[in-house]
Amino acid sequence: MARPGNEVDVTHRVAVVTGGASETGLAAARLLARDHHVVLSDARGERLVRALDRLDSPGVSAESIVADVTDLRSVEALMLAAREAGPVVSVVHAGGTTDSADSPEAIVRARVLGTINVTAATLAVAGLGTTLVHASSAAATALPVLPRWVFRLAPADPEGLVATLTRLATLCPARRAPAAAHAISSSFLLGYTARMGEVFDSCGARLRSTPAESVVELCRHDLVPAA
Numbered sequence: 001m002a003r004p005g006n007e008v009d010v011t012h013r014v015a016v017v018t019g020g021a022s023e024t025g026l027a028a029a030r031l032l033a034r035d036h037h038v039v040l041s042d043a044r045g046e047r048l049v050r051a052l053d054r055l056d057s058p059g060v061s062a063e064s065i066v067a068d069v070t071d072l073r074s075v076e077a078l079m080l081a082a083r084e085a086g087p088v089v090s091v092v093h094a095g096g097t098t099d100s101a102d103s104p105e106a107i108v109r110a111r112v113l114g115t116i117n118v119t120a121a122t123l124a125v126a127g128l129g130t131t132l133v134h135a136s137s138a139a140a141t142a143l144p145v146l147p148r149w150v151f152r153l154a155p156a157d158p159e160g161l162v163a164t165l166t167r168l169a170t171l172c173p174a175r176r177a178p179a180a181a182h183a184i185s186s187s188f189l190l191g192y193t194a195r196m197g198e199v200f201d202s203c204g205a206r207l208r209s210t211p212a213e214s215v216v217e218l219c220r221h222d223l224v225p226a227a
Contacts, residue, residue, distance in 0.1 A: 012037035012061060012086045016079065018069050018118060019095030021047035024135055024212045028092045029055055029062070031219040036090060038062040039082040043069070043095070069095040069114035072158075075121040083125045092215060093118040094135040104169040104181035108162050111185040112192075116154050116161075119196050119207070128204040133219075134193060135212040136186070143187040144168075151191055161188075 015032040019025040020040035029038050033055065040055060042048040045066045052064045063085075067078040082088050096114040115134055122132045153161035165188060169181035193209040200207040210218055 013089045014039060014082050014086045015090040015092070016041065016082045016088060016122075017092045017094065018042070018067070018075075018078075018114075019093070019135070020064070021051040022094050024215055025092065025094035026051050026054060027216045028094060028135075028219045031216065032090055032092070033060045033062060036061075037085050039078070039085065040064045041067045041078050041095070043067065069093070069117055070109050072117045072120065075117045076124065079121040079125045087127055087130075088122070088125050089127070089130050090219075091118070091122045091130070091132045092135065092219065093133065094212065094215065096135075102178065104177045105162065105166045107178060107181040108165045108169065108185055111182075112165060112188055113158055113162055115189055115192065116158055119193075120155075123196075123200065123203070123205070126200070126203060126205040130205040132200065132205070132207045133215060134189070134207070134209040135215045136189060136209050143183055143190065146184070146187050146191065150188065151195065154192060 013036050015036035016039045017025045017029045017032065018041050020029055021042040021044060029040055032038055038055070038061070040048065040052055040062060041064065042051065043066065048064045048066060052062060055062050065078050065081055067074045069075055079088065093115065096111045119132065122130070150161065150164060153164065165184050166181065169184050170177050172180040189209065193207060197207040208218065
């Protein structure tokens with residue numbers, strides 16, 4: 001849904017923000033809107049409409065697209081639609097947030113599967129200088145060490161990966177399983193983003209993973225338009 005009155009100039013550089021209805025996503029979108037056409041995305045349509053209303057201001061070019069980051073086809077459609085407005089040069093993934101009341105599987109699915117899908121879909125549309133930023137939770141001081149074969153499941157069998165990490169988390173007592181799912185997810189994402197960062201580098205793009213509270217500063221200073 002495009003914001004009425006804001007014509008999309010196809011020469012604009014485009015920024016995609018997942019989890020755009022969250023405070024982190026919306027704050028990032030406000031900064032990116034200074035020199036990007038912003039595509040704001042979230043899985044919840046009503047919240048997304050309200051977020052677009054909050055983003056709207058004179059000179060801002062923005063639109064919203066409902067997409068579920070745990071569904072690869074949904075994320076691919078989001079990126080392809082964004083590319084129609086111009087080259088996608090900045091992507092902020094703030095769509096992997098979870099609640100403490102979520103089940104271990106829901107935590108793993110949102111954080112791990114969401115990150116894998118956004119990474120793959122961004123890489124498919126990336127050009128020279130495209131930057132993907134994953135807004136992660138602050139890592140715990142000690143994270144569990146995962147076997148290397150777990151990382152091979154990411155491209156080959158993402159659903160199997162979710163099942164494996166969930167199973168590891170539920171080895172803990174039920175009351176500690178959500179925290180375990182969060183820690184295991186963080187451990188996986190740390191290794192996964194390091195590996196995929198090398199892939200992005202080889203394509204002339206960039207992948208950054210930073211705590212959610214640092215995303216706004218990153219958008220303010222480092223996500224400059226690509227040449």
